[in-house]
Amino acid sequence: MLVMNSKEYICRCEEVTKEEVLQAIREGKQTLKSIKRATRAGMGACQGRTCSKLITTLLLREGVPEEEALELDKARFPLVPIPVSSLEIGGEGDV
Amino acid sequence: MSKKAIVVGGGYFGCSIAYYLAKNKIKTILVEQNEVGSGSSGGNFGCVQVQDSEPGLSLELTLEGYQRVQQLEKEFNLDLEYREMGSLLIAENEKDMSFLIEQAKIKQSWGLKIDLLDRNELKRVEPNLSTDSIRGASYCKQGHLNGFKLMNAFIGQGKRYGLEVWERTKVKKVIAAGNTCKGVELASGEKLYGDYVILATGAWTKELCKSLGLNVPIEYVKAEAFVTEQIQPFLINYFSLASFFTEAHGQDETTTSFCCVQTKSGNLLLGETSKPGLVSTEESGTRNSREHCLGIYQEVRKFFPSLLNLNILRSWTTYSPYTVSHIPVFGEVEVQNLILAAGFKSAVVLTPIVGEIVTDIVRGERLKYDLSQFTQQSRLA
Known part of the structure; x- marks a missing residue:
């Protein structure tokens, strides 16, 4: 039987709850990046694709100014998970 | 009247220095150009390194720091994911x-x-x-710990002692009169004055010190x-x-x-x-x-x-x-009331001891360590 609990999860990959995100906001975190560093929300396999919108909503609802609340986290290589073996790319320049 | 300090840089050292200063009743403002932990400290692996320290004072401080880092979870009553x-x-x-x-x-x-x-x-x-x-x-x-949790702990605990944290605040230059540091000028044009300015600004330290005529080998x-x-x-x-x-x-x-x-x-x-x-x-x-x-x-x-x-x-x-020398630029330099804390080989392990030493300098206490080999590297041109 599937055991359910009453927690609301904001980040499914890292299992971060709404309460944890709200706690970080109460401690003064105002951006996706700083909430990620404090709670791990957005550090998982999907890199914040699902939770970033939910967190932005919470930030705005908690009265964080739009400039901070709407600031996006940087999308970085590799964008989708890729195995270490596929890093065997040569050449010069950046990814 | 209590002394006032301005700490520039919200990485491992800026956070720890700000915490120890605030805890010791120094009125402290931490100024960070982006967000706490967004520079090289945020990219760090969280290792509490002992083995790679340079023999001499660096290693002596590392061993002191190692003892202290192991006590931090207890001191803060927080989980920092510390493990041996x-x-x-x-x-x-x-x-x-x-x-x-x-x-x-x-x-x-x-x-x-x-x-x-x-x-x-x-x-x-x-x-x-x-x-x-x-x-x-x-x-x-x-040892190993979660570096973000460490920085957040220093900041969170520091705020209990009145620490102010100004994120997204860029320092344009250090203000000095003659050979005495007076404060910092922000990118906004606003000026902050204090009894001491502490630059824990990592790779940016050299540039910030240029206008003072101070050559910092970082x-x-x-x-x-x-x-x-x-x-x-x-x-x-x-x-x-x-x-x-x-x-x-x-x-x-x-x-x-x-x-x-x-x-x-x-x-x-x-x-x-x-x-x-x-x-x-x-x-x-x-x-x-x-x-x-x-x-x-x-x-x-x-x-x-x-x-x-x-x-x-x-x-x-x-x-x-x-x-290049593998030893940090750390201590009070030829410009009075200016303390540099950058260029450390290993960061996490030294955070508590560096915070304590800076606090001793600001409070005018006699130092337990002779930092001259760390400060002599930075000379006025």
Whole structure:
């Protein structure tokens, strides 16, 4: 039987709850990046694709100014998970 | 009236210094150009390193710091994900092995317990390691923690003592009258005055000190890393190569000197490629390189081939400060009331002791350590 609990999860990959995100906001975190560093929300396999919108909503609802609340986290290589073996790319320049 | 201090830089050292100052009743403002932990400290692996410290005062402070870091969770009543963790320095050839043997001898004489391991012993200490290309290693007990939690703890606890944190606040220049530091001018034009200014500004320190005529020998490299998905416990120790000391952090060439660690959450952190570069907060110049991808692939294939199918989730780069002498720029310099704290070889382990020493300077206490070798490197032109 599937055991359910009453927690609301904001980040499914890292299992971060709404309460944890709200706690970080109460401690003064105002951006996706700083909430990620404090709670791990957005550090998982999907890199914040699902939770970033939910967190932005919470930030705005908690009265964080739009400039901070709407600031996006940087999308970085590799964008989708890729195995270490596929890093065997040569050449010069950046990814 | 209580003294006033301005700490510039929200990395490991800025956060710890700000905490110890505020705790000791110094009115403290921490100014950070982006967000706390967004520079090289945020890109750091969280190792509480002991083994790589330079013999002498650096090692003495490291050993003091190591004792203190282990007490921080208790002091803060917070989980920092601290664990004791061994450190392996790997030699792939005779030259690196002789370097390790020589270093071990010196550091053992300073009271550090370092063991030299052959391939069989290495296999016992790190069972999933492929030792084919390895000559030997040196091994030392140290620690590991979550660096973001550490910085957040310093800030959170500091705020209880009245610490003010100004994020997204860039310092344009340090204000001095004659040879005395008075405060800082912000990019907004606003001026902050205090009894002491502390620059814990890593790779940016050299530039900030230029207008004072102060020549600070802090260089930097662009360092690159990857984080993988979470897996079961796989890697027991912090793994790094002796070639990091014999080759990397050169001033002209790009080098990949592999190191990796598994975090408490199960992610593997894989680094690092270092490349001399320009400090930039812009997007261009902060992307990872193809060189790094290939370098990390080759190193994983060599040392941990069973990880080749493991997924990479994200990459990052940092501007990692260092000094050619391997000793930090730390203490009160020729400009009065200005304290520099940058260019440390290992960061986390030194955070508490550096915070305490800066607090002693600001309070005018007699210092337990003679920092002159750390400050003499920075002279007025």
